[in-house]
Amino acid sequence: MRKYxxxxxxxxxxxxxxxxxxxYLLMRSxxxxxxxxxxxxxAAANPQVSYKQWLERLNELYxxxxxxxxxxxxxxxxxLRGHFGDSWYYGVPVxxxxxxxIWYSFxxxxxxxxxxxxxxxxLGIQSARKQYSTLDYATxxxxxxxxxxxxxxxxxxxxxxxxxxLGWFDLNGIVGRMHDTYSPFRQFLDICQHMVLxxxxxxxxxxxxxLRYTRTNMLEVLNSDYIRTAxxxxxxxxxxxxxHAFRNTLIPLVTIIGGTLPGLFSGALITETLFKIPGIGxxxxxxMLAGDIPFTMFYLTFMAILTLLGTLISDxxxxxxxxxxxxx
Amino acid sequence: xxxxxxxxEEVSMxxxxxxxxxxxxxxxxxxxxxxxxxxxxxxxxxxxxxxRRFIRNRLAVTGLIFFIVMLLFSYLGGIxxxxxxxxxxxxxxxxxEEFAGVTQxxxxxxxxxxxxxxxxxxxxxxxxxIKNGETTxxxxxDTFTLDKxxxxxxxISQMASVAKAETLGGSIxxxxxxxxxxxxxxxxxxxxxxxxxxxxxxxxxxxxxxxxDRKTYYAKTSLYIGVATMxxxxxxxxxxxxxxxxxxxxLQAEDTAMANGQTVTFQxxxxxxxxxxxxxxxxxxxxxxxxxxxxxxxxxxxxNSVQSDVHIGIDLRQQIVEAVQSGEDQLVxxxxxxxxxxxxxxxxxxxxxxxxxxxxxxxxxxxxxLGTDGYGMDIxxxxxxxxxxxxxxxxxxxxxxxxxxxxxxxxxxxxxGWVDFVIMRLVDIFYCLPTxxxxxxxxxxxxxxxxxxxxxxxxxxxLLGVLGWSGVARMVRGQIxxxxxxxxxxATEATGLTVGRRIFKHLVPNVIPQLIVMATMSMGDTILTExxxxxxxxxxxxxxxxxxxxxxxxxxxxxxxxxxxxxxxAGLCILITVLGFNFIGDGLRDAFDPKxxx
Numbered sequence: 001m002r003k004y005x006x007x008x009x010x011x012x013x014x015x016x017x018x019x020x021x022x023x024y025l026l027m028r029s030x031x032x033x034x035x036x037x038x039x040x041x042x043a044a045a046n047p048q049v050s051y052k053q054w055l056e057r058l059n060e061l062y063x064x065x066x067x068x069x070x071x072x073x074x075x076x077x078x079x080l081r082g083h084f085g086d087s088w089y090y091g092v093p094v095x096x097x098x099x100x101x102i103w104y105s106f107x108x109x110x111x112x113x114x115x116x117x118x119x120x121x122x123l124g125i126q127s128a129r130k131q132y133s134t135l136d137y138a139t140x141x142x143x144x145x146x147x148x149x150x151x152x153x154x155x156x157x158x159x160x161x162x163x164x165x166l167g168w169f170d171l172n173g174i175v176g177r178m179h180d181t182y183s184p185f186r187q188f189l190d191i192c193q194h195m196v197l198x199x200x201x202x203x204x205x206x207x208x209x210x211l212r213y214t215r216t217n218m219l220e221v222l223n224s225d226y227i228r229t230a231x232x233x234x235x236x237x238x239x240x241x242x243x244h245a246f247r248n249t250l251i252p253l254v255t256i257i258g259g260t261l262p263g264l265f266s267g268a269l270i271t272e273t274l275f276k277i278p279g280i281g282x283x284x285x286x287x288m289l290a291g292d293i294p295f296t297m298f299y300l301t302f303m304a305i306l307t308l309l310g311t312l313i314s315d316x317x318x319x320x321x322x323x324x325x326x327x328x
Numbered sequence: 329x330x331x332x333x334x335x336x337e338e339v340s341m342x343x344x345x346x347x348x349x350x351x352x353x354x355x356x357x358x359x360x361x362x363x364x365x366x367x368x369x370x371x372x373x374x375x376x377x378x379x380r381r382f383i384r385n386r387l388a389v390t391g392l393i394f395f396i397v398m399l400l401f402s403y404l405g406g407i408x409x410x411x412x413x414x415x416x417x418x419x420x421x422x423x424x425e426e427f428a429g430v431t432q433x434x435x436x437x438x439x440x441x442x443x444x445x446x447x448x449x450x451x452x453x454x455x456x457x458i459k460n461g462e463t464t465x466x467x468x469x470d471t472f473t474l475d476k477x478x479x480x481x482x483x484i485s486q487m488a489s490v491a492k493a494e495t496l497g498g499s500i501x502x503x504x505x506x507x508x509x510x511x512x513x514x515x516x517x518x519x520x521x522x523x524x525x526x527x528x529x530x531x532x533x534x535x536x537x538x539x540x541d542r543k544t545y546y547a548k549t550s551l552y553i554g555v556a557t558m559x560x561x562x563x564x565x566x567x568x569x570x571x572x573x574x575x576x577x578x579l580q581a582e583d584t585a586m587a588n589g590q591t592v593t594f595q596x597x598x599x600x601x602x603x604x605x606x607x608x609x610x611x612x613x614x615x616x617x618x619x620x621x622x623x624x625x626x627x628x629x630x631x632n633s634v635q636s637d638v639h640i641g642i643d644l645r646q647q648i649v650e651a652v653q654s655g656e657d658q659l660v661x662x663x664x665x666x667x668x669x670x671x672x673x674x675x676x677x678x679x680x681x682x683x684x685x686x687x688x689x690x691x692x693x694x695x696x697x698l699g700t701d702g703y704g705m706d707i708x709x710x711x712x713x714x715x716x717x718x719x720x721x722x723x724x725x726x727x728x729x730x731x732x733x734x735x736x737x738x739x740x741x742x743x744x745g746w747v748d749f750v751i752m753r754l755v756d757i758f759y760c761l762p763t764x765x766x767x768x769x770x771x772x773x774x775x776x777x778x779x780x781x782x783x784x785x786x787x788x789x790x791l792l793g794v795l796g797w798s799g800v801a802r803m804v805r806g807q808i809x810x811x812x813x814x815x816x817x818x819a820t821e822a823t824g825l826t827v828g829r830r831i832f833k834h835l836v837p838n839v840i841p842q843l844i845v846m847a848t849m850s851m852g853d854t855i856l857t858e859x860x861x862x863x864x865x866x867x868x869x870x871x872x873x874x875x876x877x878x879x880x881x882x883x884x885x886x887x888x889x890x891x892x893x894x895x896x897x898a899g900l901c902i903l904i905t906v907l908g909f910n911f912i913g914d915g916l917r918d919a920f921d922p923k924x925x926x
Contacts, residue, residue: 011756152864153879156888159888
C-alpha cells in the first residue's frame with residue numbers, strides 16, 4: 001500500500017513538472033501586457049528614463065529577459081523554496097495574498113459540499129429504490145436541470161429574485177455596508193448572509209452529478225446477487241437497503257467525494273467572480289485579466305496540484321474502503 | 329461493459345420471445361416448429377433495439393424534442409427571420425438642443441483697423457467716454473479722440489508720433505518712431521518741414537504736426553485706431569471679415585436709411601453695396617451690388633451660436649431678431665422648430681430636432697417579438713443566429729476531441745507497452761491543465777491583441793477541443809484494453825489485416841455506444857463552457873451572436889433589473905438545448921446498457 005502511494009506520488013511530481021513547464025511556456029509566450037503598461041506609466045511619470053529602459057529594467061526585475069527554459073528553472077528553483085514572487089497586480093507577495101483569500105473559497109466550497117452530499121445521497125438512494133416512480137423522474141429532471149443550468153444565468157436569476165425583487169440579500173460582495181460597525185458575532189453572521197446565494201447556486205448546479213452517480217451505483221448494487229440473496233433470506237427491506245445495499249454504495253461515493261476534497265481549495269471561479277466574493281477564484285480572475293504572471297503561475301500550478309491530489313486521494317481511498325481492491 | 333454485437337442479438341431474441349408468436353400464412357408447417365427454432369424469432373438489429381429502448385424512455389424523447397426544436401429554431405429560424413444577424417434598428421427621438429443665445433447689444437464693440445491694437449483696458453475707457461459724451465479720453469498715457477460718425481458709431485483716433493528727426497550739427501536723420509515702416513515720401517517731407525521749421529506739413533491726405541523736443545523733432549499725426557459701434561454687423565458667410573471702412577460706410581448708410589426710410593447705396597473698399605432698412609425689426613440688410621441674397625445684416629442684437637461649428641446665416645439671423653423683437657416664443661425656419669425662452673435680457677433658442685438613434689432595449693412588440701438588445705438588434709434573430717454559433721462550436725469542439733481521443737486512445741490501448749505509457753502520461757498532463765483559467769487567460773490576451781472575431785471563434789474551438797480529448801482517450805483505451813485479447817481480434821490478426829484497420833475498423837466500433845453517449849453529454853458541456861466564456865466577454869464576440877454574449881448585457885445592474893426580456897430568453901435557450909443533450913445522452917446510456925433496467 002505504502003509502496004503504491006509512494007509510486008503514485010513520484011509520478012504525480014513528474015507530471016506536475018511537465019504541467020508547470022507547459023503553463024510557464026504559455027505564460028511566457030503571451031505578450032506581457034502588464035509590464036508594458038507599467039513601463040509606459042513610469043516613463044510618463046519620469047521622462048528622464050525612456051519607456052524602453054523601463055521595459056528592460058522591469059523585464060530584468062521579473063526575470064523575463066532570459067529564455068523560457070532558463071526562466072522556468074529559475075522560477076522552479078524559487079517555487080520549490082516557496083518563493084512565488086510578488087503579485088504584479090496586487091503588489092504583495094503571492095503567498096500572502098493567497099493566504100488572505102483562500103479561506104473564503106474554502107468556506108464557500110465546504111458549505112456547498114455539505115449541502116450537496118446531504119441532498120444528493122438520500123435523494124439518489126430513494127430514486128434508485130423506486131426506479132421509474134414519480135420521485136425518480138422528479139429527481140432525474142432536477143439533477144439534469146442542475147447539470148444543464150448555465151451558472152451565470154442561474155446567478156442572474158437568483159440575484160434578480162432574492163436581491164432585487166425580495167431584497168433579502170445584497171447583490172454582491174462578502175460584507176454589507178455597515179459591516180465595520182457590527183459586533184464580531186454580527187460580522188460573522190453578515191458574512192454568512194452574503195454566502196447564502198453563492199452557496200445556493202453551487203448546491204443547485206453541483207448536486208446533479210453526485211445525485212446521478214449515487215442513483216446509478218445504488219441501481220447497480222440493488223441488481224447484484226448479494227442483495228437478491230439478502231432478500232431471499234427474508235431480511236426486512238429496511239435492513240436490505242440500509243445495511244447491505246447502502247454500505248456497498250458508499251464505496252464509490254466515498255472515493256468520489258474524497259477526490260473532490262482538494263477541490264474545496266480551488267475556488268468557484270464564475271460564482272466568486274459574479275458575486276464578487278474575494279476568494280481565490282475571483283482574485284485570480286482579476287489577476288489573469290491583468291496579465292499578472294507570478295500570481296497566475298502560482299494559481300495554475302496550485303490547480304494542477306489539486307487535480308493530481310484529487311485523483312490520488314480517490315484512488316487510495318478506493319483501496320482503503322474496498323477490501324477486494326486491497327487484496328489484488 | 330462489452331458491447332459485442334452477439335450479446336445484443338441474444339438480448340433481442342430474448343425480448344422477442346415474450347411476444348405471442350403468430351404463425352405466418354406462407355409456412356404451413358410452422359405449427360410443428362420447435363420452440364428454439366431460429367425461424368420463430370424475429371431478429372431485430374442491434375441499432376433498432378437501441379432505438380426502441382430509446383423511444384420508450386420518456387425523458388429521452390423529451391430531450392430529443394428539445395434538441396430538434398432548438399435545431400430548427402436556430403437553422404430554419406435564421407432563414408425565416410426577416411432580419412439579418414447584425415441588422416441594427418434605429419428610432420427617431422425628439423431631442424431639444426440649445427441652438428443659440430440672443431442678447432441685446434448694450435455696450436459698444438470695437439473694430440480695430442489693420443495693424444492697430446486697442447487693449448481691453450482702453451476699450452473700457454472708451455466705453456465710459458462715449459457714455460459721458462466726452463470726445464477725448466486718456467488711456468495708457470495716450471490720448472484718444474472720438475469722432476461721431478453715426479447715431480451709434482464713433483471712430484477712435486490717437487495722436488501718435490510716426491517719425492522722429494534728430495538734428496546733429498545740421499544733418500537731419502529721420503527714423504520711425506514706432507516699429508512700423510515709414511510711409512513713402514515722409515522722410516523727404518519731414519526733413520523739409522524740419523528745415524523750414526514749419527509746424528505742420530501735409531503728405532498725401534494726411535496732415536502731420538511737427539513737435540520739437542530739444543534737438544529731436546516728432547512728426548505726429550492722428551492715427552486711426554478703429555470704430556466703436558453699438559450696432560452689430562454680421563455676415564452671411566462665416567469667412568467674411570469685418571473691416572473698419574466697411575463698418576463706417578455701413579453705419580452711415582444705415583443712419584441715412586433710418587432717417588429717409590429708403591434704400592441707400594454706399595461704397596466701401598471699392599465695392600458698391602445697397603442697404604435696406606427695415607423698421608419692423610430695427611435691422612438693416614446689406615446687399616452686394618448685383619446680388620439678390622443679403623451680404624450682411626446690421627442689428628442691435630447679438631446672436632451667438634451655441635455650437636462652435638455652426639454659423640447662423642443672415643436669413644435665420646433676421647428671423648431670430650424679428651422673432652425676439654416681437655416677443656414670439658416660437659420660430660419655424662427651414663422645417664426646424666425653435667423654442668425661444670427669455671431670461672432677463674437674454675433669449676435662448678432651443679432646436680427641437682428629430683434624431684436617429686439605435687433602438688436599444690426596445691420592449692417586445694409586433695416588429696420585434698422579443699425586443700431589441702443594447703445594440704438595437706432584434707433579440708429573436710440574434711437568438712437564432714446565436715443558436716447556430718453555439719451548436720456549431722460545440723459540434724466542432726466535440727469532433728476535435730473525439731478525433732484526437734479516439735486516435736490516441738486507440739493506439740494506446742492496442743499497442744500497450746511504452747506507447748501506452750507515453751500516451752497515458754500525456755493524458756495525465758492534459759487532464760491536469762486547468763481549462764478555465766487557460767481559456768480566460770487566452771481570451772484576455774486575444775482582447776489585448778484585438779484578434780478579429782472569426783479567428784477568435786476558430787481558436788476557441790481548437791483550444792477547447794485540444795483541452796478536452798483526455799477523457800475520450802482514457803475511455804477508449806480502457807474499453808480497448810478489455811477487447812484486444814478477444815477471439816475476434818485474434819481472427820483479424822489471422823486474416824492479416826493491417827494494424828490501422830484492426831484498431832479503427834474492429835476495435836473502435838465496439839466503443840461507439842459509449843462514444844455516442846460521451847459526445848452527446850459533452851456537446852451540452854461545451855455549450856455551457858462556450859456561453860460562459862462569451863458571457864465573460866472572452867469567447868464569441870460581436871458581430872457574431874452567441875447565447876452567452878446576449879446575456880452579457882446583464883453585467884450592468886440596470887439592464888438586469890429593467891430589461892429582463894434581453895437576458896431571460898437567451899438563458900432559457902441555453903438551458904433547453906443543454907438539457908436536451910443531457911436527456912438524450914442519459915436516454916442513450918440506458919438504451920445501450922439495459923443492465924441498468926430492472
